[in-house]
Amino acid sequence: MMTQARLHSLCLLALYLTTGYGQEGKVSGPLKAMTLPVFEGQEPSQIIFQFKADPPAVTFKLTGETDDTFKIDSDGLLYHIKALDRETKAIHNLQIAALDAQGATVVGPVPITIEVEDINDNRPTFLQSKYEGSVRQNSRPGKPFMYVNATDLDDPATLNGQLFYEIVIQLPKINNVMYFQINNKTGAISLTREGSQELDPAKNPSYNLVVSVKDMGGQNENSFSDTASVDITVKENIWKAPEPVEIVENSTDPHPIKITQVRWNEAGAQYSLFEKEKLPRFPFSIDQEGDIYVTQPLDREENDSYVFYAAAKDEYGKPLARPLEIHVKVKDINDNPPICPSTVTVFEVQENEKLGSNIGTLTAHDMDEENTVNSILGYRIVEQTPKLPTDGLFLVQTYQGVFQLAKRSLKKQDTPQYNLTVEVSDKDFKTLCFVQVNIIDINDQIPIFEKSDYGNLTLAEDTDIGSTILIIQATDADEPLTGSSKIVYRIIQGDSEGRLGIDTDPQTNAGYVTIRKPLDFETAAISNIVVQAENPEPLVSGVTYNASSLATFKLIVTDVNEAPIFSQDVFQAKVSEDAAVGTKVGSVTAKDPEGLNVSYSLRGDTRGWLKIHPVTGEISSVAPLDREAQSLYRVRVVATEVGTHARLSTKHTDFEERLYEIPIRINDGGRPPLEGTVSLPVTFCTCVEGRCFRPAGHQAGIPTMGMAVGILLTTFLVIGIILAVVFIRIQKNKGKNNVGSAQASENQPLRS
Numbered sequence: 075m076m077t078q079a080r081l082h083s084l085c086l087l088a089l090y091l092t093t094g095y096g097q098e099g100k101v102s103g104p105l106k107a108m109t110l111p112v113f114e115g116q117e118p119s120q121i122i123f124q125f126k127a128d129p130p131a132v133t134f135k136l137t138g139e140t141d142d143t144f145k146i147d148s149d150g151l152l153y154h155i156k157a158l159d160r161e162t163k164a165i166h167n168l169q170i171a172a173l174d175a176q177g178a179t180v181v182g183p184v185p186i187t188i189e190v191e192d193i194n195d196n197r198p199t200f201l202q203s204k205y206e207g208s209v210r211q212n213s214r215p216g217k218p219f220m221y222v223n224a225t226d227l228d229d230p231a232t233l234n235g236q237l238f239y240e241i242v243i244q245l246p247k248i249n250n251v252m253y254f255q256i257n258n259k260t261g262a263i264s265l266t267r268e269g270s271q272e273l274d275p276a277k278n279p280s281y282n283l284v285v286s287v288k289d290m291g292g293q294n295e296n297s298f299s300d301t302a303s304v305d306i307t308v309k310e311n312i313w314k315a316p317e318p319v320e321i322v323e324n325s326t327d328p329h330p331i332k333i334t335q336v337r338w339n340e341a342g343a344q345y346s347l348f349e350k351e352k353l354p355r356f357p358f359s360i361d362q363e364g365d366i367y368v369t370q371p372l373d374r375e376e377n378d379s380y381v382f383y384a385a386a387k388d389e390y391g392k393p394l395a396r397p398l399e400i401h402v403k404v405k406d407i408n409d410n411p412p413i414c415p416s417t418v419t420v421f422e423v424q425e426n427e428k429l430g431s432n433i434g435t436l437t438a439h440d441m442d443e444e445n446t447v448n449s450i451l452g453y454r455i456v457e458q459t460p461k462l463p464t465d466g467l468f469l470v471q472t473y474q475g476v477f478q479l480a481k482r483s484l485k486k487q488d489t490p491q492y493n494l495t496v497e498v499s500d501k502d503f504k505t506l507c508f509v510q511v512n513i514i515d516i517n518d519q520i521p522i523f524e525k526s527d528y529g530n531l532t533l534a535e536d537t538d539i540g541s542t543i544l545i546i547q548a549t550d551a552d553e554p555l556t557g558s559s560k561i562v563y564r565i566i567q568g569d570s571e572g573r574l575g576i577d578t579d580p581q582t583n584a585g586y587v588t589i590r591k592p593l594d595f596e597t598a599a600i601s602n603i604v605v606q607a608e609n610p611e612p613l614v615s616g617v618t619y620n621a622s623s624l625a626t627f628k629l630i631v632t633d634v635n636e637a638p639i640f641s642q643d644v645f646q647a648k649v650s651e652d653a654a655v656g657t658k659v660g661s662v663t664a665k666d667p668e669g670l671n672v673s674y675s676l677r678g679d680t681r682g683w684l685k686i687h688p689v690t691g692e693i694s695s696v697a698p699l700d701r702e703a704q705s706l707y708r709v710r711v712v713a714t715e716v717g718t719h720a721r722l723s724t725k726h727t728d729f730e731e732r733l734y735e736i737p738i739r740i741n742d743g744g745r746p747p748l749e750g751t752v753s754l755p756v757t758f759c760t761c762v763e764g765r766c767f768r769p770a771g772h773q774a775g776i777p778t779m780g781m782a783v784g785i786l787l788t789t790f791l792v793i794g795i796i797l798a799v800v801f802i803r804i805q806k807n808k809g810k811n812n813v814g815s816a817q818a819s820e821n822q823p824l825r826s
Contacts, residue, residue, distance in 0.1 A: 102126060105134075105150070105172050109187040114160040115195055122188070125150035127172035131180040138168040144188070146170060152186070160190040161227045192229035197298030198237050198287045200224045205285075207263065208307040210339040214395050215270045216255075218262035222302060224287040238292025242301070243284035248272070254283060254306070258292070261285075263304065275308040282306070312337050313386065313394075318401040323374040324409060330359060330367035336384045336398055337364045343386040343394055350381045350399075358402070360384060366400065374404040375441045406443035411503035412451050413439045420510045421477065422556070424517070425486055426614065429479050433468075436475040436509060438498040447501055451475075456506075457495040462488050468511070470496065477509070486513045517558035518614045519551040521583075521607035521623050528627035535595040536634045544587040546576070546625055548607040557611035561585070567604035568629070576605065595633040596668065603627050632723060636667040638713040645711070647693075651701040659684065662691045664713035671716035678709045686711065722754070729758040 102124035110122055125134060125146075133148040143156045144166065152170070171182035200222065207220030228234035239261045244252055253269030256262065263283070265273065283304040290297035316334040325331070336345065345360045357370045358380070366384065383397040421434035442448035453475045458465055469480040477494075494509040524547045531544055552558035563576035563585040575590040585605070607623045640662065647660035664672050674691045676684060681704065685696045691711075699707075717740060734756045741749030 102150075105170060105181050105184055107184045107186070109189055110152075111189045111191050112154070112158055113191045113193055114158045115193050116154075116157060118155050118157060119153055122152045122154065125152065125170060125172075127181055130174040131172035132175050133173050135171045135173055135179075135183070136168060137171075137183060138186075139166045140168065141166065144168060158190045160192045160229065161196065164190050166190070192232050192234050194228055194234040194289060194296075194298070196227040196234075196289075198224045198226040198289050198300050200285075200287060200300050200302040203302055205302060205304045206307075207304065208309050209265060209273070210309050210313070211273045211275060211311040212270055212313065212395065213265055213311070213339070214393065215267045216264050217394070218257070218260075218264045220263050220304075220306075222256075222261040222263065222285050222287075222304060224261070224300060224302075226289050226298075228289065233290050233294075235289065236291040238288045238290075240286055240288075240292070241283050242286050243282075245282045246278060248278075253281065256285060261287075263306075273308050275310050278308065280305065280307050309339070312339055313398065315398040315400065318403060320403050320405045321368055321372055322405045323372050323407055325371050329371070330369045332365050333358075333368050333402070334400070335363075335365045336360075336386070336400075338386040338394055342389065344389070344391075346385050346387070347400075348383050348385065348397075350383065353377070353380075356382070358382060358400075368402075372404045374406050374443065375410065377404065378406075378443070379403050406446060406448055408442055408448035408500060408502045410441035410448075412498040412500055412505040413441070414498070414505060414507035415439065418508045418510050420512065422512045422514050423479070423484060424514055424558075424611075425484060426516050427479055427483055429482065431479050433477050433479065433511065434509075436470070436477065436496060436498075436507060438475065438505070438507060440500055442500070450500060452499050454497045454499075455494055456497050459493045459495075460489055467492070468494060477511075484513050486515060489513070514556045515553035515558055516614050517552055517609055517611045518617050519558070520613065520617065520619050521548040521550045521561045521609065523548045523607060523622065523625040526621070526625050528625060530628045530630055532630040532632060533593060534634050535593045535631050536636075537589055537593060539589050539592065541589050542586050543574075543589060544627060546585040546587060546605060548583065548585070548623065548625070550583065550609065552609075555580075558609055559583075560610055562608050562610055564606050564608060565603060566606045568601045569603055571598070573598075574603070574629075593631045595631045599631050599633075601629040601631075603629055633668075635715075638664040638666045638672045638715060640664045640711075640713060649695070649699065651699045653695060653699060655695055655697060657695050659693045659695060661693060662686075662711050662713075664691070666715050668715070673714045673716050675712045675714065676709050677712055681707070683707065684709060722756070731759050733757045 101121075103126065105125040105127050108123075112120075112122055122144075127134070127150065134146045134150050136144060136146040136152070141163070143154050143158070144152065145155055146152045166188035168186040168188060169183035170186050171184075172180045174180050201224065202222075205220065205222050209219040213219060222239065224237055224239075226235045226237060230236065237259075239256050239258050241252070241254060241256050241263075244254060251268050251272070252266055253273060255264055255266050255269075257264075263285075283306065284301055285304055286299050286301045288297045288299040313336070316336060319333045321333060338345075343364075345362055345364050347356075347358055347360050347366070349356055355370075357368055357372060358366060359369050360366045364384075364386075380400075380402040382400050382402075384400055385397040386394045388394055415437055419434070419436050423431075423433040427433065436453060438451055438453075440449040440451060450473070452472050453470045454472070455468060455470050458467060464481065467479065467481050467484070468477055470477050475498075490513050492511040492513075494511065496507045496509055498505045498507050528544060528546060533543060537543070546563065548561050548563075550559040550561055560580070561578055561583040563578060565574060565576065571591065573589065573591045573593060575588050576585045577588065578585055585607075603626060605625045605627075606619065607625070608619065613619070641664065645660060645662050649657065649659050662674065664674075666672055671689075673688045674686050675688065676686050676693075681697070683695055683697050683699055684693055684707075686693045693711075722736065736754040736756050737751050738754050739749055739751050
């Protein structure tokens with residue numbers, strides 16, 4: 075039998091080696107203190123370890139907590155004869171001694187600890203088959219309102235005893251949306267975000283959940299599980315904002331005064347208030363019952379309403395729900411008198427105003443609440459000074475404060491000014507306000523310009539906006555510093571684009587003509603401007619503006635050579651460094667305001683990588699590009715007008731009448747630029763019938779001045795000789811007819 079037992083033990087040893095029993099993978103070793111792990115649930119007669127001892131030891135002895143389960147044979151084979159159960163006993167403390175042939179102890183006894191390792195041989199079990207709980211509507215998502223609990227006898231330190239909770243059924247499940255969630259480790263049940271928003275006891279007062287629990291962390295398909303039913307009642311949420319509160323201002327009652335309250339759904343909440351906007355003072359408080367107080371009297375004129383929040387937190391300072399908004403309105407009492415708009419309110423009225431005409435409105439103010447009996451104001455005239463030509467010339471509408479002429483039109487010759495004392499009252503207070511009525515001359519005179527033609531005004535088209543270019547002056551004979559004599563200048567012709575504006579000096583009525591928009595030679599080189607002088611007050615019936623209120627001037631805009639303008643300030647292009655020479659990199663465009671052609675050139679091409687077409691603006695490479703040498707390459711593009719022609723103009727007209735030689739320098743846009751100078755003859759002379767009058771100069775074949783004088787004297791001498799001969803012949807001829815005939819024939823040419 076010993077041989078059979080040993081053969082059987084060897085077979086078990088082979089199985090043991092295969093399953094890896096022993097300490098640190100060893101199946102045998104010297105007798106010493108050690109801890110040996112053994113899985114529970116193993117078949118009986120499983121070898122745990124083989125201890126060895128040196129002679130004279132020949133056998134081993136086992137003592138301790140053997141529980142009739144552990145055995146050791148003479149060869150040192152330690153084994154168990156019953157299946158182990160960790161849940162019954164997890165630790166067995168044994169002692170083993172090595173004995174000699176006489177039974178004396180050679181080694182030991184040494185402690186041997188058997189640790190029974192867990193296997194998943196127990197299913198999790200809920201502590202209750204049915205749970206009941208309740209939750210308030212609008213409770214904070216994720217905050218637990220109840221727990222379910224399960225236990226598992228397996229080792230909680232291993233996966234076997236790790237439990238995983240989940241909700242498998244929710245009834246009812248509206249629109250396939252889960253209103254509840256469970257913490258899969260703790261079993262805590264709370265509302266989802268949707269549940270916090272949608273739960274309503276009026277619609278569904280209760281819900282049923284089926285909750286499952288699994289061991290193995292819920293990750294193994296062979297894990298054990300259990301289920302339980304959870305009934306949940308939905309309760310109405312009492313964490314609601316109270317109705318708006320009204321507090322009468324300037325209360326004399328003892329403070330603090332309770333004004334409203336808030337309540338959390340369960341006891342133990344910690345309450346606090348905080349402001350919506352930071353205020354100089356915050357006159358409210360809350361106690362730990364949720365009662366809210368006003369701590370001091372309020373003044374509606376300082377602040378007519380308050381908005382703040384009430385918060386509820388748990389014992390850890392975490393919010394239990396969203397804060398509630400509290401509205402407090404301060405109720406008005408009549409504690410403010412009417413206030414005049416100014417020390418003196420001034421009205422102006424013309425002499426010819428009709429009876430009943432509105433001459434002005436007095437608008438007083440009351441700091442009490444608008445549109446209440448406390449702020450309704452009444453107006454009454456209590457005194458008129460002077461009482462000329464009679465008292466009661468004015469009346470005022472009781473609640474509107476509108477003043478009207480009551481008895482007759484006013485005349486400035488009676489008095490130029492009236493002073494009125496006006497009583498303004500609410501239901502408890504009265505205030506005196508003062509009104510001054512100035513009688514102004516009627517507007518029966520039109521503005522008249524000092525001169526009707528301001529001549530020519532020559533400006534360069536780049537004259538700065540805002541520049542004053544001309545001062546014009548009109549006068550008005552109406553009463554000074556009134557709407558009847560104030561002059562407003564308006565351009566009525568020649569400036570439809572609104573390039574010019576005219577500002578009036580309120581003291582002198584001088585008009586300052588300024589530039590409002592840029593001038594442009596190309597669109598409007600010459601403009602004939604017509605200005606009308608007007609009054610802001612309407613003219614009296616029968617009086618109209620005429621030519622005396624008109625003035626003109628001619629605006630001559632001279633050309634300024636403007637540089638070409640690029641379509642954008644920066645042009646960007648990306649090109650690969652291995653691009654072939656001649657590759658197009660990009661293109662630029664510019665336009666000349668005068669419409670001239672534009673030529674392009676490059677500046678700053680230090681590496682000589684690029685070229686630009688002078689006409690099209692297309693940029694291309696002329697050399698290999700090298701990103702390592704320079705990854706971002708900047709060059710400047712210059713746009714130049716092409717010089718097909720130029721215009722010569724004068725800066726003044728004070729020239730001597732003679733021939734001027736004007737040197738003109740012309741250069742090109744090359745690099746470097748080449749230039750030359752030409753002389754342009756310009757003659758200044760007097761224009762006669764549209765032509766230039768110039769004295770004749772000497773021309774070939776025409777006698778000089780000296781020669782002409784000599785020829786003229788010779789001619790006179792010959793004529794004189796002829797006259798002498800004729801006279802002698804007449805003296806000899808005694809006949810009168812012959813004499814008269816001779817005189818007629820010889821003297822007639824002289825008359826011509």
